[in-house]
Amino acid sequence: MSSGMEFRRLVWEVLCDTSGKFRKDILREKFAKLNIPAFEKRFISEMVHGITRRKQTLEHIARQYSKALPKDIWVLNALWMGLYQMLFMQSVPAYAIIDTTVELLKERKKHKESGYVNAILRRVQRESHGVENQKQSDDILPIDLHRSIQFQTKVFPNPEKKLCEYWSIVYSYPLWIVNRWYERWGKEDCQRILEAGNSVAPVFLRVRKNFSEIEKAFTSQGIEFSVQGNFLQLLHPGRIEALPLYQEGYWTVIGPSAASFVEAMNPKPGMKILDMCAAPGSKSAYIADLLENSGTIIAVDISAERIQSLEENKIRLKIDCLQPVIMDASCLPKEYTESFDQVLLDAPCSNSAVLAKRGEARWRLNSQNIQELCHLQKKLLLSAARAVKKGGTLVYCTCSLEPEENQAVIQNFLEENQEFVCEEKKQIFPLPPELDGGSFFKLSRKNQEGA
Structure with a gap:
C-alpha cells in the first residue's frame, strides 16, 4: 500500500x-x-x-x-x-x-x-x-x-x-x-x-533568549520561519517538541495578540500575581519573564491533566516563581482574598476569535452555549475581583468576538462593583498575519472607597 x-x-x-x-x-x-x-x-x-x-x-x-x-x-x-x-x-x-x-x-x-x-x-x-x-x-x-x-x-x-x-x-x-x-x-x-477563519493558523514562538542562536539552529535544519518583532512565525510548523532548543527553554509558543494582553498588565519584579484558568501556561511563562523570575505567580487550573503541562513548562523554562495549583478558579480559598497585586483571568469562552486555529468551535456554538459561558465568566470574574488587593489590577480577556462575553460581562461587573474602574480595553480582529483575535479589559481596584 x-x-x-x-x-x-x-x-x-x-x-x-x-x-x-x-x-x-x-x-x-x-x-x-x-x-x-x-x-x-x-x-x-x-x-x-x-x-x-x-x-x-x-x-x-x-x-x-x-x-x-x-x-x-x-x-x-x-x-x-x-x-x-x-x-x-x-x-x-x-x-x-x-x-x-x-x-x-x-x-x-x-x-x-x-x-x-x-x-x-x-x-x-x-x-x-x-x-x-x-x-x-x-x-x-x-x-x-x-x-x-x-x-x-x-x-x-x-x-x-x-x-x-x-x-x-x-x-x-x-x-x-x-x-x-x-x-x-x-x-x-x-x-x-x-x-x-478558513486559513491555516500560523504558529508563533516568543523568543526568550539568544535570538541569533535560534535562527541559526532553525536555518541549519531547514525550518522555514519569518521574524515578527520578538516572535518567530513558523511557515510550516511540525511537532513543536521536536524543534531545536525546545528543551533548553529558548522559546515558548504564544502569538503577538495573546502576548500583548500580558504586556498591558505591566507586571513588575517582586509582584504577587494570580493567573486563573492558566493552562497550558504560555501567559504565565511570559509573566514570569517580565517579573525576571522574581516574585510569585500562582497559576490555577481545574484540570489535573492541563496542570501537568504547566509543571513541565516550569521545569523546562526554569521558572522558579511559578506555582501551578489544581483548583476551581470560581471558588478560590479565603486566604487568596485581597492578596494579589495583579490577577489575570483568561476566561473560558466561545473561541469565536480563533476559529482558524480551532476549526470545530464554530460547530459547537449556539446562542444557548454563549449564555452558559457568560454565566461562568461572570462567576469567575467575581472570584477574581475578590483576590485583587486595593490598588491592584484585574485583567479580563477572552478569545471571543461576542459582546455578550466581553463588553456585557464587564459592564455588568462594573455596575455592581464600583470600586473597580476600566483603565484600558481593546478588541483584536482575527485577521492576517496572525489570525488570532480576542478582547481585553484592564481594570484597577481603587485604593479606598471613592478614591
Whole structure:
C-alpha cells in the first residue's frame, strides 16, 4: 500500500473518531505514536482541519448531486475527503483523488457505497473548474484570495438576494454567526473575518533568549520561519517538541495578540500575581519573564491533566516563581482574598476569535452555549475581583468576538462593583498575519472607597 493511501487512511480514522475528543488532540496522539515525515504531517493536518472547517460547504455541494446523503459515517467522511481534495487542494490530481477514495471504501467492504461516492466525485469533476477569482455568484465557490471554483449550474444561493446565506455556505459557518457578524461589522469586515477563519493558523514562538542562536539552529535544519518583532512565525510548523532548543527553554509558543494582553498588565519584579484558568501556561511563562523570575505567580487550573503541562513548562523554562495549583478558579480559598497585586483571568469562552486555529468551535456554538459561558465568566470574574488587593489590577480577556462575553460581562461587573474602574480595553480582529483575535479589559481596584 502506498504511503499516500496510509496517510489518507489516517485522516479517515481521525474524521470518523467518535470519542468526543478535539481532532487536534487526536492528531497529536497519532503523530506521537507514528513516525511520519513533516511534509506528510502537514498534508494530514490540512485535510483533517480543512474538512472540519469546510463541512457545511462540502455537505451543501454533495446535496446538489445526491437526493439523500449516506448515514454511514465512514462513507460520508470518505465523500468529504474526496470533495475537499478536489475543490481545495490543488496539489492532488482529480483521478488520484477519486481512485484513492474508492479504494479506501473497498478496503472496508463498502463496494456499493464506493460506486455512489465515485459517481458524485466524477460529476463534480466534470461540472466544475478552477478560475481566477471571480465576483460572488451562485455558481462560484471562493477558495482563497486568488482562486475560485466555477460550477456549470447554480449551486449556491444568489448572493445579491441572500448574501448571508451565500457566505454561510461558501465560507462554511452557521448562518446565525454570519448574520450577527454582518449586522455588527458590516459587509467588508464581516467577509474578511469569515475568509480569515478558513486559513491555516500560523504558529508563533516568543523568543526568550539568544535570538541569533535560534535562527541559526532553525536555518541549519531547514525550518522555514519569518521574524515578527520578538516572535518567530513558523511557515510550516511540525511537532513543536521536536524543534531545536525546545528543551533548553529558548522559546515558548504564544502569538503577538495573546502576548500583548500580558504586556498591558505591566507586571513588575517582586509582584504577587494570580493567573486563573492558566493552562497550558504560555501567559504565565511570559509573566514570569517580565517579573525576571522574581516574585510569585500562582497559576490555577481545574484540570489535573492541563496542570501537568504547566509543571513541565516550569521545569523546562526554569521558572522558579511559578506555582501551578489544581483548583476551581470560581471558588478560590479565603486566604487568596485581597492578596494579589495583579490577577489575570483568561476566561473560558466561545473561541469565536480563533476559529482558524480551532476549526470545530464554530460547530459547537449556539446562542444557548454563549449564555452558559457568560454565566461562568461572570462567576469567575467575581472570584477574581475578590483576590485583587486595593490598588491592584484585574485583567479580563477572552478569545471571543461576542459582546455578550466581553463588553456585557464587564459592564455588568462594573455596575455592581464600583470600586473597580476600566483603565484600558481593546478588541483584536482575527485577521492576517496572525489570525488570532480576542478582547481585553484592564481594570484597577481603587485604593479606598471613592478614591
